[in-house]
Amino acid sequence: MKTVHTDALIIGGGIAGLRTAIGIKRAGHDVIILSLVPPKRSHSAAAQGGMQASLGNSAKGQGDNEDIHFADTIRGSDWGADQQVARMFVDTAPKAVRELAAWGVPWNRVRKGDNKSIINGQEVVISERDEAHGLITARNFGGTQKWRTCYVADGTGHSMLYTMSNKAIAEKIPVHERMEAIALIHDGQRCYGAVVRSLVDGSLTAYIAKATCIATGGYGRLFRATTNAVINTGIGAAIALETGVAQLGNMEAIQFHPTGIIPAGILVTEGCRGDGGLLLDKDLHRFMPDYEPEKKELASRDVVSRHMEAHIAKGKGVQSRFGEHLWLDIRQLGAHHINTRLREIKEICQYFMGIDPVTDLIPVRPVQHYSMGGVRTDHRGESPTLKALFSAGEAACWDMHGFNRLGGNSVAETAVAGMIVGEFMAEFLSDDASHIGVSTALVRSFMEREQEKLDQLANSSGTENPFQLMKAMQECMTKNVGIFRNEERLKIAVAELLELSERAKNIRVYSGTAGANPELVAAYRVQKMLKLSLCAAYGALQREESRGAHYREDFPLRNDRDWLCRTLASWESDEQNLPTLRYEKLDVRRMEMPPGWRGYGSKERIDHPDTEARQLQVDSAAKQQTDRYQLQQSLMPFKHMLPEKLRGRNERLDEPLANTDKAGTASGRLNNRSHKEAL
């Protein structure tokens, strides 16, 4: 039996996994990162538009702060988020963006004086302050009150991931790439690492760790039409589910992005609309103001996607040989802007469609994009039910996005969660209680079980083709668990997925080769992915309301009275064919921001009985307390939940630390100048 011992095992080499590992290593612990691909090819590289952090440097971001970012995030989540976690996030995001600047991310910067921009289809001049010159700038994104999305042209994720990966190399953190975790080792109480399969030679290794973190990204590949890379299969979430002890949160909360290109499904960033792009129908009519007079193209993604699909259903879609679509028009931004700030978009349009967005309209339609659900954790990133198992990034349900994530809040989450979860994992490892005495027999039993399953697949005389099963699953999810859901379609989805799961017990793998065998890989992955699909479809069927990206045509209202809760899915035994669902209530009486209207989308809802009383308390506190920090603290304390070194206040041009908080830490200061000065 091959074994590797380490203090911390990080499964996933995207931004979340890398940042988590850096924190652990810097605290003096051993850490190993596993990745399916070299880390720089992780899906984080695909992030285009930017990262939200309330720096308030640019003119259109002036006055921004954590309170406004928090309010936008909660509205975006349709009140499904954990408000304390959202507070931890918005407070740490400015520190994260500045840390990345110091590490080398070349953020776009404010240029003093008059700058031309397009807002609401009109050219406007925005005057930037002299004192902001050279500080990190931001662009507009959906569902936000301020321009808050920090960016590196439209290659933000690429810059962030490369910087983070280089930093991990500098910290001498070993990465074991082309390795896939296929099971977690545990005793029902505590996690001890993972059984890992080499994608090169097919051999199994037991990675034994005091603490394990799942940072494997999203599960977009449950769908056919998705912006996600082929490695986004959700296997990290699936192996947590298969422990029978760890739970997955809100798996039915799946985001569809308004602008995937047709037919490839590749994303064109929300930054296109943030920078002034418009959505047009077959008559070249700009239709979004008809539905959302206030936010127009920049309502949250769930709302824009629904309006687009409904508009197509009214006969307003453009017919094409690849099906119907709408147009994204960025021509008014001009060649210079497109060639410098949206250059990846230009290349995607050229390579995949043969069009030039400087002169041509871009054919778009909503496609699956982001997984709000994932491994349920507490605010420290640890599973509440399986000790020593942590999770961070898109793989986790931490849960700051609730039922809809705002654009720019995901790469921000990966960096922030990495900072926070890394600290808590290091603290856990420093604690004596983290020392483990795992028996060889337990490790061996997991290794033997996994080897047996692989051997069975490789030697099976079954009849089912794993690729066809995968395709059928993706088709079923795209057709029935999409933007508009209803009981009839969800029941069809569950029935079809159950049938596919039965068939997946009878897979035939033609090549028995152990290593580099895509057929075998598809065979074991599809079995796990079907479980995740069932969690999503069955969870969506049970949730009889509409919230964020989960829209039920037969229950169109958000129902806070009965459904202000998080879905928890577990899979407790191999005999089970459906997940067990439980629900975790969100307590309105402790919310800093009680449920209300989002400022876009439907105003109608069923209120929670505690909402009115809590709103009165919040309003009365706001009248009595004018200091925003003290008001926040009186309503919903959260600073004590952050690692100590991340508790300092953030400095802004309009909020210098000297006047507000003498205890402000260096990391929260205006050190976003450092990169400029380095230049």
Ligand SMILES: Cc1cc2nc3c(=O)[nH]c(=O)nc-3n(C[C@H](O)[C@H](O)[C@H](O)COP(=O)(O)OP(=O)(O)OC[C@H]3O[C@@H](n4cnc5c(N)ncnc54)[C@H](O)[C@@H]3O)c2cc1C
């Ligand atoms: C096209 C596109 C554009 C986007 N643009 C933005 C944007 O502008 N702003 C924003 O905020 N968000 C954006 N997002 C979302 C954001 O990019 C992701 O949510 C985020 O980068 C996920 O990072 P992560 O570290 O959690 O996971 P990932 O970057 O997906 O990394 C997952 C890692 O896990 C590894 N892995 C997976 N399974 C296993 C396994 N079983 N064993 C071992 N290793 C495994 C992979 O190899 C990889 O290293 C975009 C997403 C897409 C698809």
